[in-house]
Amino acid sequence: MFAPVYLDHNATTPLDSSVREAMLPWFGDRFGNASSRHEYGRAARKAVDEARAQVAAAVNAHPTEVIFTGGGSEANNLFIKGAAALMKPGLVAVSAIEHPCVREPARQLIRSGWRCLEIAVDGVGRIDLAAFDRVLAEKPRLVSIMQANNETGVIQDVAALAKTVKTAGGWMHCDAVQALGKIEVDFRALGVHGLTLSAHKIRGPVGVGALIVDKRIELAPLVAGGGQERNLRSGTENVMAIVGFGAACELIVSYREARSRQIAALQAVLEAGLVGLGARIFSAGAPRLANTSFFAIPGVDGETLVGRLDRAGFAVASGSACSSAHPEPSHTLLAMGVDAALARAAVRVSLGAGSTQQDVDGFLTALGENLASLRTMTAVAV
Known part of the structure; x- marks a missing residue:
C-alpha cells in the first residue's frame, strides 16, 4: 500500500509501539470495569491509577488533579462550561487564536447571559499585552489562552499571563494539547486553574485526554452519572486508552x-x-x-x-x-x-x-x- x-x-501522531504493547492486554484477558469490586475490577482500577500517576508526573501535577476525558475538546468544554455553570454570568475571554473547541464553548455561554471577548494578538501571533490589559480591566471571570498554537506553533508566556489573571480575580485555563511532548508543560509553574492535554498528539491513542484541575476549584460535570473521575466525568473508564495515555506520557518524559x-x-x-x-x-x-x-x-x-x-x-x-x-x-x-x-x-x-x-x-x-x-x-x- x-x-x-x-x-x-x-x-x-502514529501510535508508538511501546504504547501499543502496554494497551494490548486490555483488548483481551484484561477487561474489567474499574468500578467493580472483584479482581477484574481491581486490576482495571490499578491500571487507571497507575496511568493517572504517569500523566500527572509528565506535567508536575498531583494524580488527584487528573480528570480523564474523551479527548482535548471535551476537556476544554469541561473547564469552560463546568466553571461557568457555578458562577454568576460575567465575562469570558479567550485569545483570538484559540482552537475552535475553546472558542465555541466560550461563545455558547452568551446564551446564558455571559459576555465573550477575544484577546487580540500581534503580527507574529503572540498575545497583544495592551489588548490583554484592556480585557483584564473588565474583570473577566474566565480566561483561556493556549500554550502553543496548533497552526503557527507560537508559544505564549502563559505563566506571566496567568499571574495577572489571578491578581484580577479571574480563573485561568490553558489548552496545552500541542505543547505537551514538545516543550516543558508544568502545571505548577504555569499557575493555571485548568490545563488540557490529549494523548493522540504524543503518540498515544485517539479518544482520551485529560483536564488537570486545581483541587481548590469546583466545576459542574458535563456528564452526570455514576460519579467517576471525581464526579466530573461519569461513565465507565476507557481503561485501554487511559493505559495508553499513561504509557505515552512516560515515553515523552524520557525523550x-x-x-x-x-x-x-x-x-x-x-x-x-x-x-x-x-x-x-x-x-x-x-x-x-x-x-x-x-x-x-x-x-x-x-x-x-x-x-x-x-x-x-x-x-x-x-x-x-x-x-x-x-x-x-x-x-x-x-x-x-x-x-x-x-x-x-x-x-x-x-x-x-x-x-x-x-x-x-x-x-x-x-x-x-x-x-x-x-x-x-x-x-x-x-
Whole structure:
C-alpha cells in the first residue's frame, strides 16, 4: 500500500509501539470495569491509577488533579462550561487564536447571559499585552489562552499571563494539547486553574485526554452519572486508552529534550529551503515549537498545493485538521493581520518523532517541482 511521508504530526501522531504493547492486554484477558469490586475490577482500577500517576508526573501535577476525558475538546468544554455553570454570568475571554473547541464553548455561554471577548494578538501571533490589559480591566471571570498554537506553533508566556489573571480575580485555563511532548508543560509553574492535554498528539491513542484541575476549584460535570473521575466525568473508564495515555506520557518524559533538539535541526533545514523557494514563514519572529512550520507561497492556493503534495507522496496540512471541513482562511492568520489571499495560500508542515533528513529533502524537492508546474500553468492561463 502506498504510504506518503507523514508530515502532519500536529493533527495526530502514529501510535508508538511501546504504547501499543502496554494497551494490548486490555483488548483481551484484561477487561474489567474499574468500578467493580472483584479482581477484574481491581486490576482495571490499578491500571487507571497507575496511568493517572504517569500523566500527572509528565506535567508536575498531583494524580488527584487528573480528570480523564474523551479527548482535548471535551476537556476544554469541561473547564469552560463546568466553571461557568457555578458562577454568576460575567465575562469570558479567550485569545483570538484559540482552537475552535475553546472558542465555541466560550461563545455558547452568551446564551446564558455571559459576555465573550477575544484577546487580540500581534503580527507574529503572540498575545497583544495592551489588548490583554484592556480585557483584564473588565474583570473577566474566565480566561483561556493556549500554550502553543496548533497552526503557527507560537508559544505564549502563559505563566506571566496567568499571574495577572489571578491578581484580577479571574480563573485561568490553558489548552496545552500541542505543547505537551514538545516543550516543558508544568502545571505548577504555569499557575493555571485548568490545563488540557490529549494523548493522540504524543503518540498515544485517539479518544482520551485529560483536564488537570486545581483541587481548590469546583466545576459542574458535563456528564452526570455514576460519579467517576471525581464526579466530573461519569461513565465507565476507557481503561485501554487511559493505559495508553499513561504509557505515552512516560515515553515523552524520557525523550522530549533530545527529540526536540533533533527536530529543531530538521526545522532549520526545512525553513531555509522554504525561504529559498520564495515562501513566507508565518510567526518566524516569535518563539515557536521546533516541529511546526506554517508557510505560504504568494499566489499559490494552499489547498491545491496540499493535494499535489499528497499525490507526490507527502502528507501535510493547510491549517488545523479540526477545521478542515471549512475552506475559509485560517482564523489564526486573520487574527494576526495576514491578508486573506495570503492566508488561503497557507500550508503547515509539522514534524514528528519519525521525521528524517531524507523526508525533509524529499519534501523540498517535491514542493519545488510542484511550484514550477503550478507557475507554468498560471503563465499559460494568462
